[in-house]
Each structure stands twice: as C-alpha cells, then as structure tokens.
Amino acid sequence: MSKLSLHGVIPYLPTPVTPDGDIDCAALSRLVEHLIGQGVHGFAPLGSTGEFAYLGAAQKETVVRTVVEAVDGRVPVIAGVASTTTRDAVAQAKRWHALGADGILAILEAYFPLPDAGVEAYFTAIADASDAPVTIYTNPNFQRSDLSLPVIERLSHHPNIHYIKDASTNTGRLLSILNRTEGRLGVFAASAHITTAVMLIGGLGWMAGPSCLAPRQSVQLYELCKARQWDAAMDLQRQLWTLNEGFARFNLAAAIKAGLRLQGLDCGDPLPPQRSLDAAEIDQLKNALALISAI
Secondary structure (H helix, E strand, O other): OOOOOOOEEEEEOOOOEOOOOOEOHHHHHHHHHHHHHOOOOOEEOOOOOOOHHHOOHHHHHHHHHHHHHHHOOOOOEEEEEEEOOHHHHHHHHHHHHHOOOOEEEEEEOOOOOOOHHHHHHHHHHHHHHOOOOEEEEEOOOOOOOOOOHHHHHHHOOOOOEEEEEEOOOOHHHHHHHHHHHOOOOEEEEOOOOOHHHHHHOOOOEEEEHHHHOOHHHHHHHHHHHHOOOHHHHHHHHHHHHHHHHHHOOOOHHHHHHHHHHHOOOOOOOOOOOOOOOOHHHHHHHHHHHHHOOOO
C-alpha cells in the first residue's frame, strides 16, 4: 500500500468556473499557489466546497488534473470520490489515482436510504479499487445514508482506509471514533468543530472550506495546537470562530467564492441552482473577514 502521512490544514478547494460554467483552470492554479504560499499542508479538491454534486465527469477530471499539476508534488492531494453507484465511485477512484492524486476522499451520495451493510460495501469497494490511501467522509447533517460508529470501526480494519473526516458538529462523536478505532484511523475535523478541541483529544488537523479564506491564521492555529500552547490557541480560535459562525448562515461554496473575490482571487459564482450571496450577505462576510485581518 502507498505511504501517505496527512496532518494539519487541508483546505477543501472551491471549483472556479467561468461565466459559461467551464472549469477555470488558471484561477484554480492561482488559488493553489496562493494557499501553498500560506503554508497549508494539503488539498482536497471535489469536496463539499468543490461543489462535486454539481459537476459532470469531465469537469471533475479537469479539476483533479489541474490541482495535481499545480501542486507538483509539494503537498498531498486528496481527491474527492462521490457517487450514488459503487461502480462509478470505483471508476473515479482508479482515475484520480492514475492522474496523480496521492489519496482519495470517499463520499457517499445516496438517493434511497441504505442499510449499514450497503454503506460499508460502498466504502470497501473504493478502498479496494487502488492503492491510493482512503479518507472516509462522514456528514450526518447532509448525507441521506451516513457512516455509523459500528461501520466506521469495521472499516478501520481495512488496510487501505487510513483516515476519517467527520463533518458533524459533535466533538464527542470524534472522541468515540478515536476510542473505537484505537489508532487505526487518523481523525480530521471540519469547520463545524472547534478545531482546537479536536486537536486536544487527538485529532490530526482539519479539512475545511473556510481555511481557503484564512489559511495563514489556520496554519498558525494548527502550529499552536501542535506546540500545546492551548491558551494562545484558544485566543486565536475565538477569533476564527466568528468566521465559522458566519458560514453557518450561508451556502458554503457561495460564501467561499464570495470571500475569495473580496481577497482578489476571483473563482466565479456557485454553480446553479445555487445562488450567489447578495449584497447584504457579502457585507456580513466582509466584516467577518476583517475581524480576523483576512482582507
């Protein structure tokens, strides 16, 4: 199996698009270069912030290829695989690995609800598809069928499933995962968590869209946590939490793209039928970014 060591701040990249809806490869490459310059530890294209649910197969491939080429081996690229069918998910996993992705972020889309056995089989098939290490993704707030704690524990024994990203708001659930998997899975948080608390209980970092807007501050927070400077970390965490609270009110991709535009990194608009933020919402976002010196 491939060796991959993930840690730290791994932004969920937005998918820049032109006014015609085509992938804006130049804008995506510029964003990658900007974030690497700010010290992030990896990238996750085609996550929730990347609007994977609104992209066609060719568009997804363009995103993965562009990010891999722009990164050029400097940090890991964990490419999102998401589908309602196991066959298509397996094909994506194989293709992203062939394009040079260092790992796979496995996401389950489901129209009809699935029993635990079906959920487990889906993630197992992705992990069996290649030797690209897999991060399984759980988001009880949005997924029709989610990973239960017993399924997570069983999947943690798969030799190619190395990490989990949990996007619940429940830090106690993360501690349960850590306890049940006994070191077999590295745990990553989302922006919905108080990430300092996640680091305190044994997390490796966080995969989150808002880190695109505050990469320098996010990396600083991670470094304070790694140094176990918890008082300083919590001071910075309190500042960053205002941004997280703002994002809870908005469509995630729309907010990330609006914020990047305010920072001079235009990535276009969210893909329809999603809507862009209106003027009042942009003002709220601008105020939140100003509070953390992000604009």
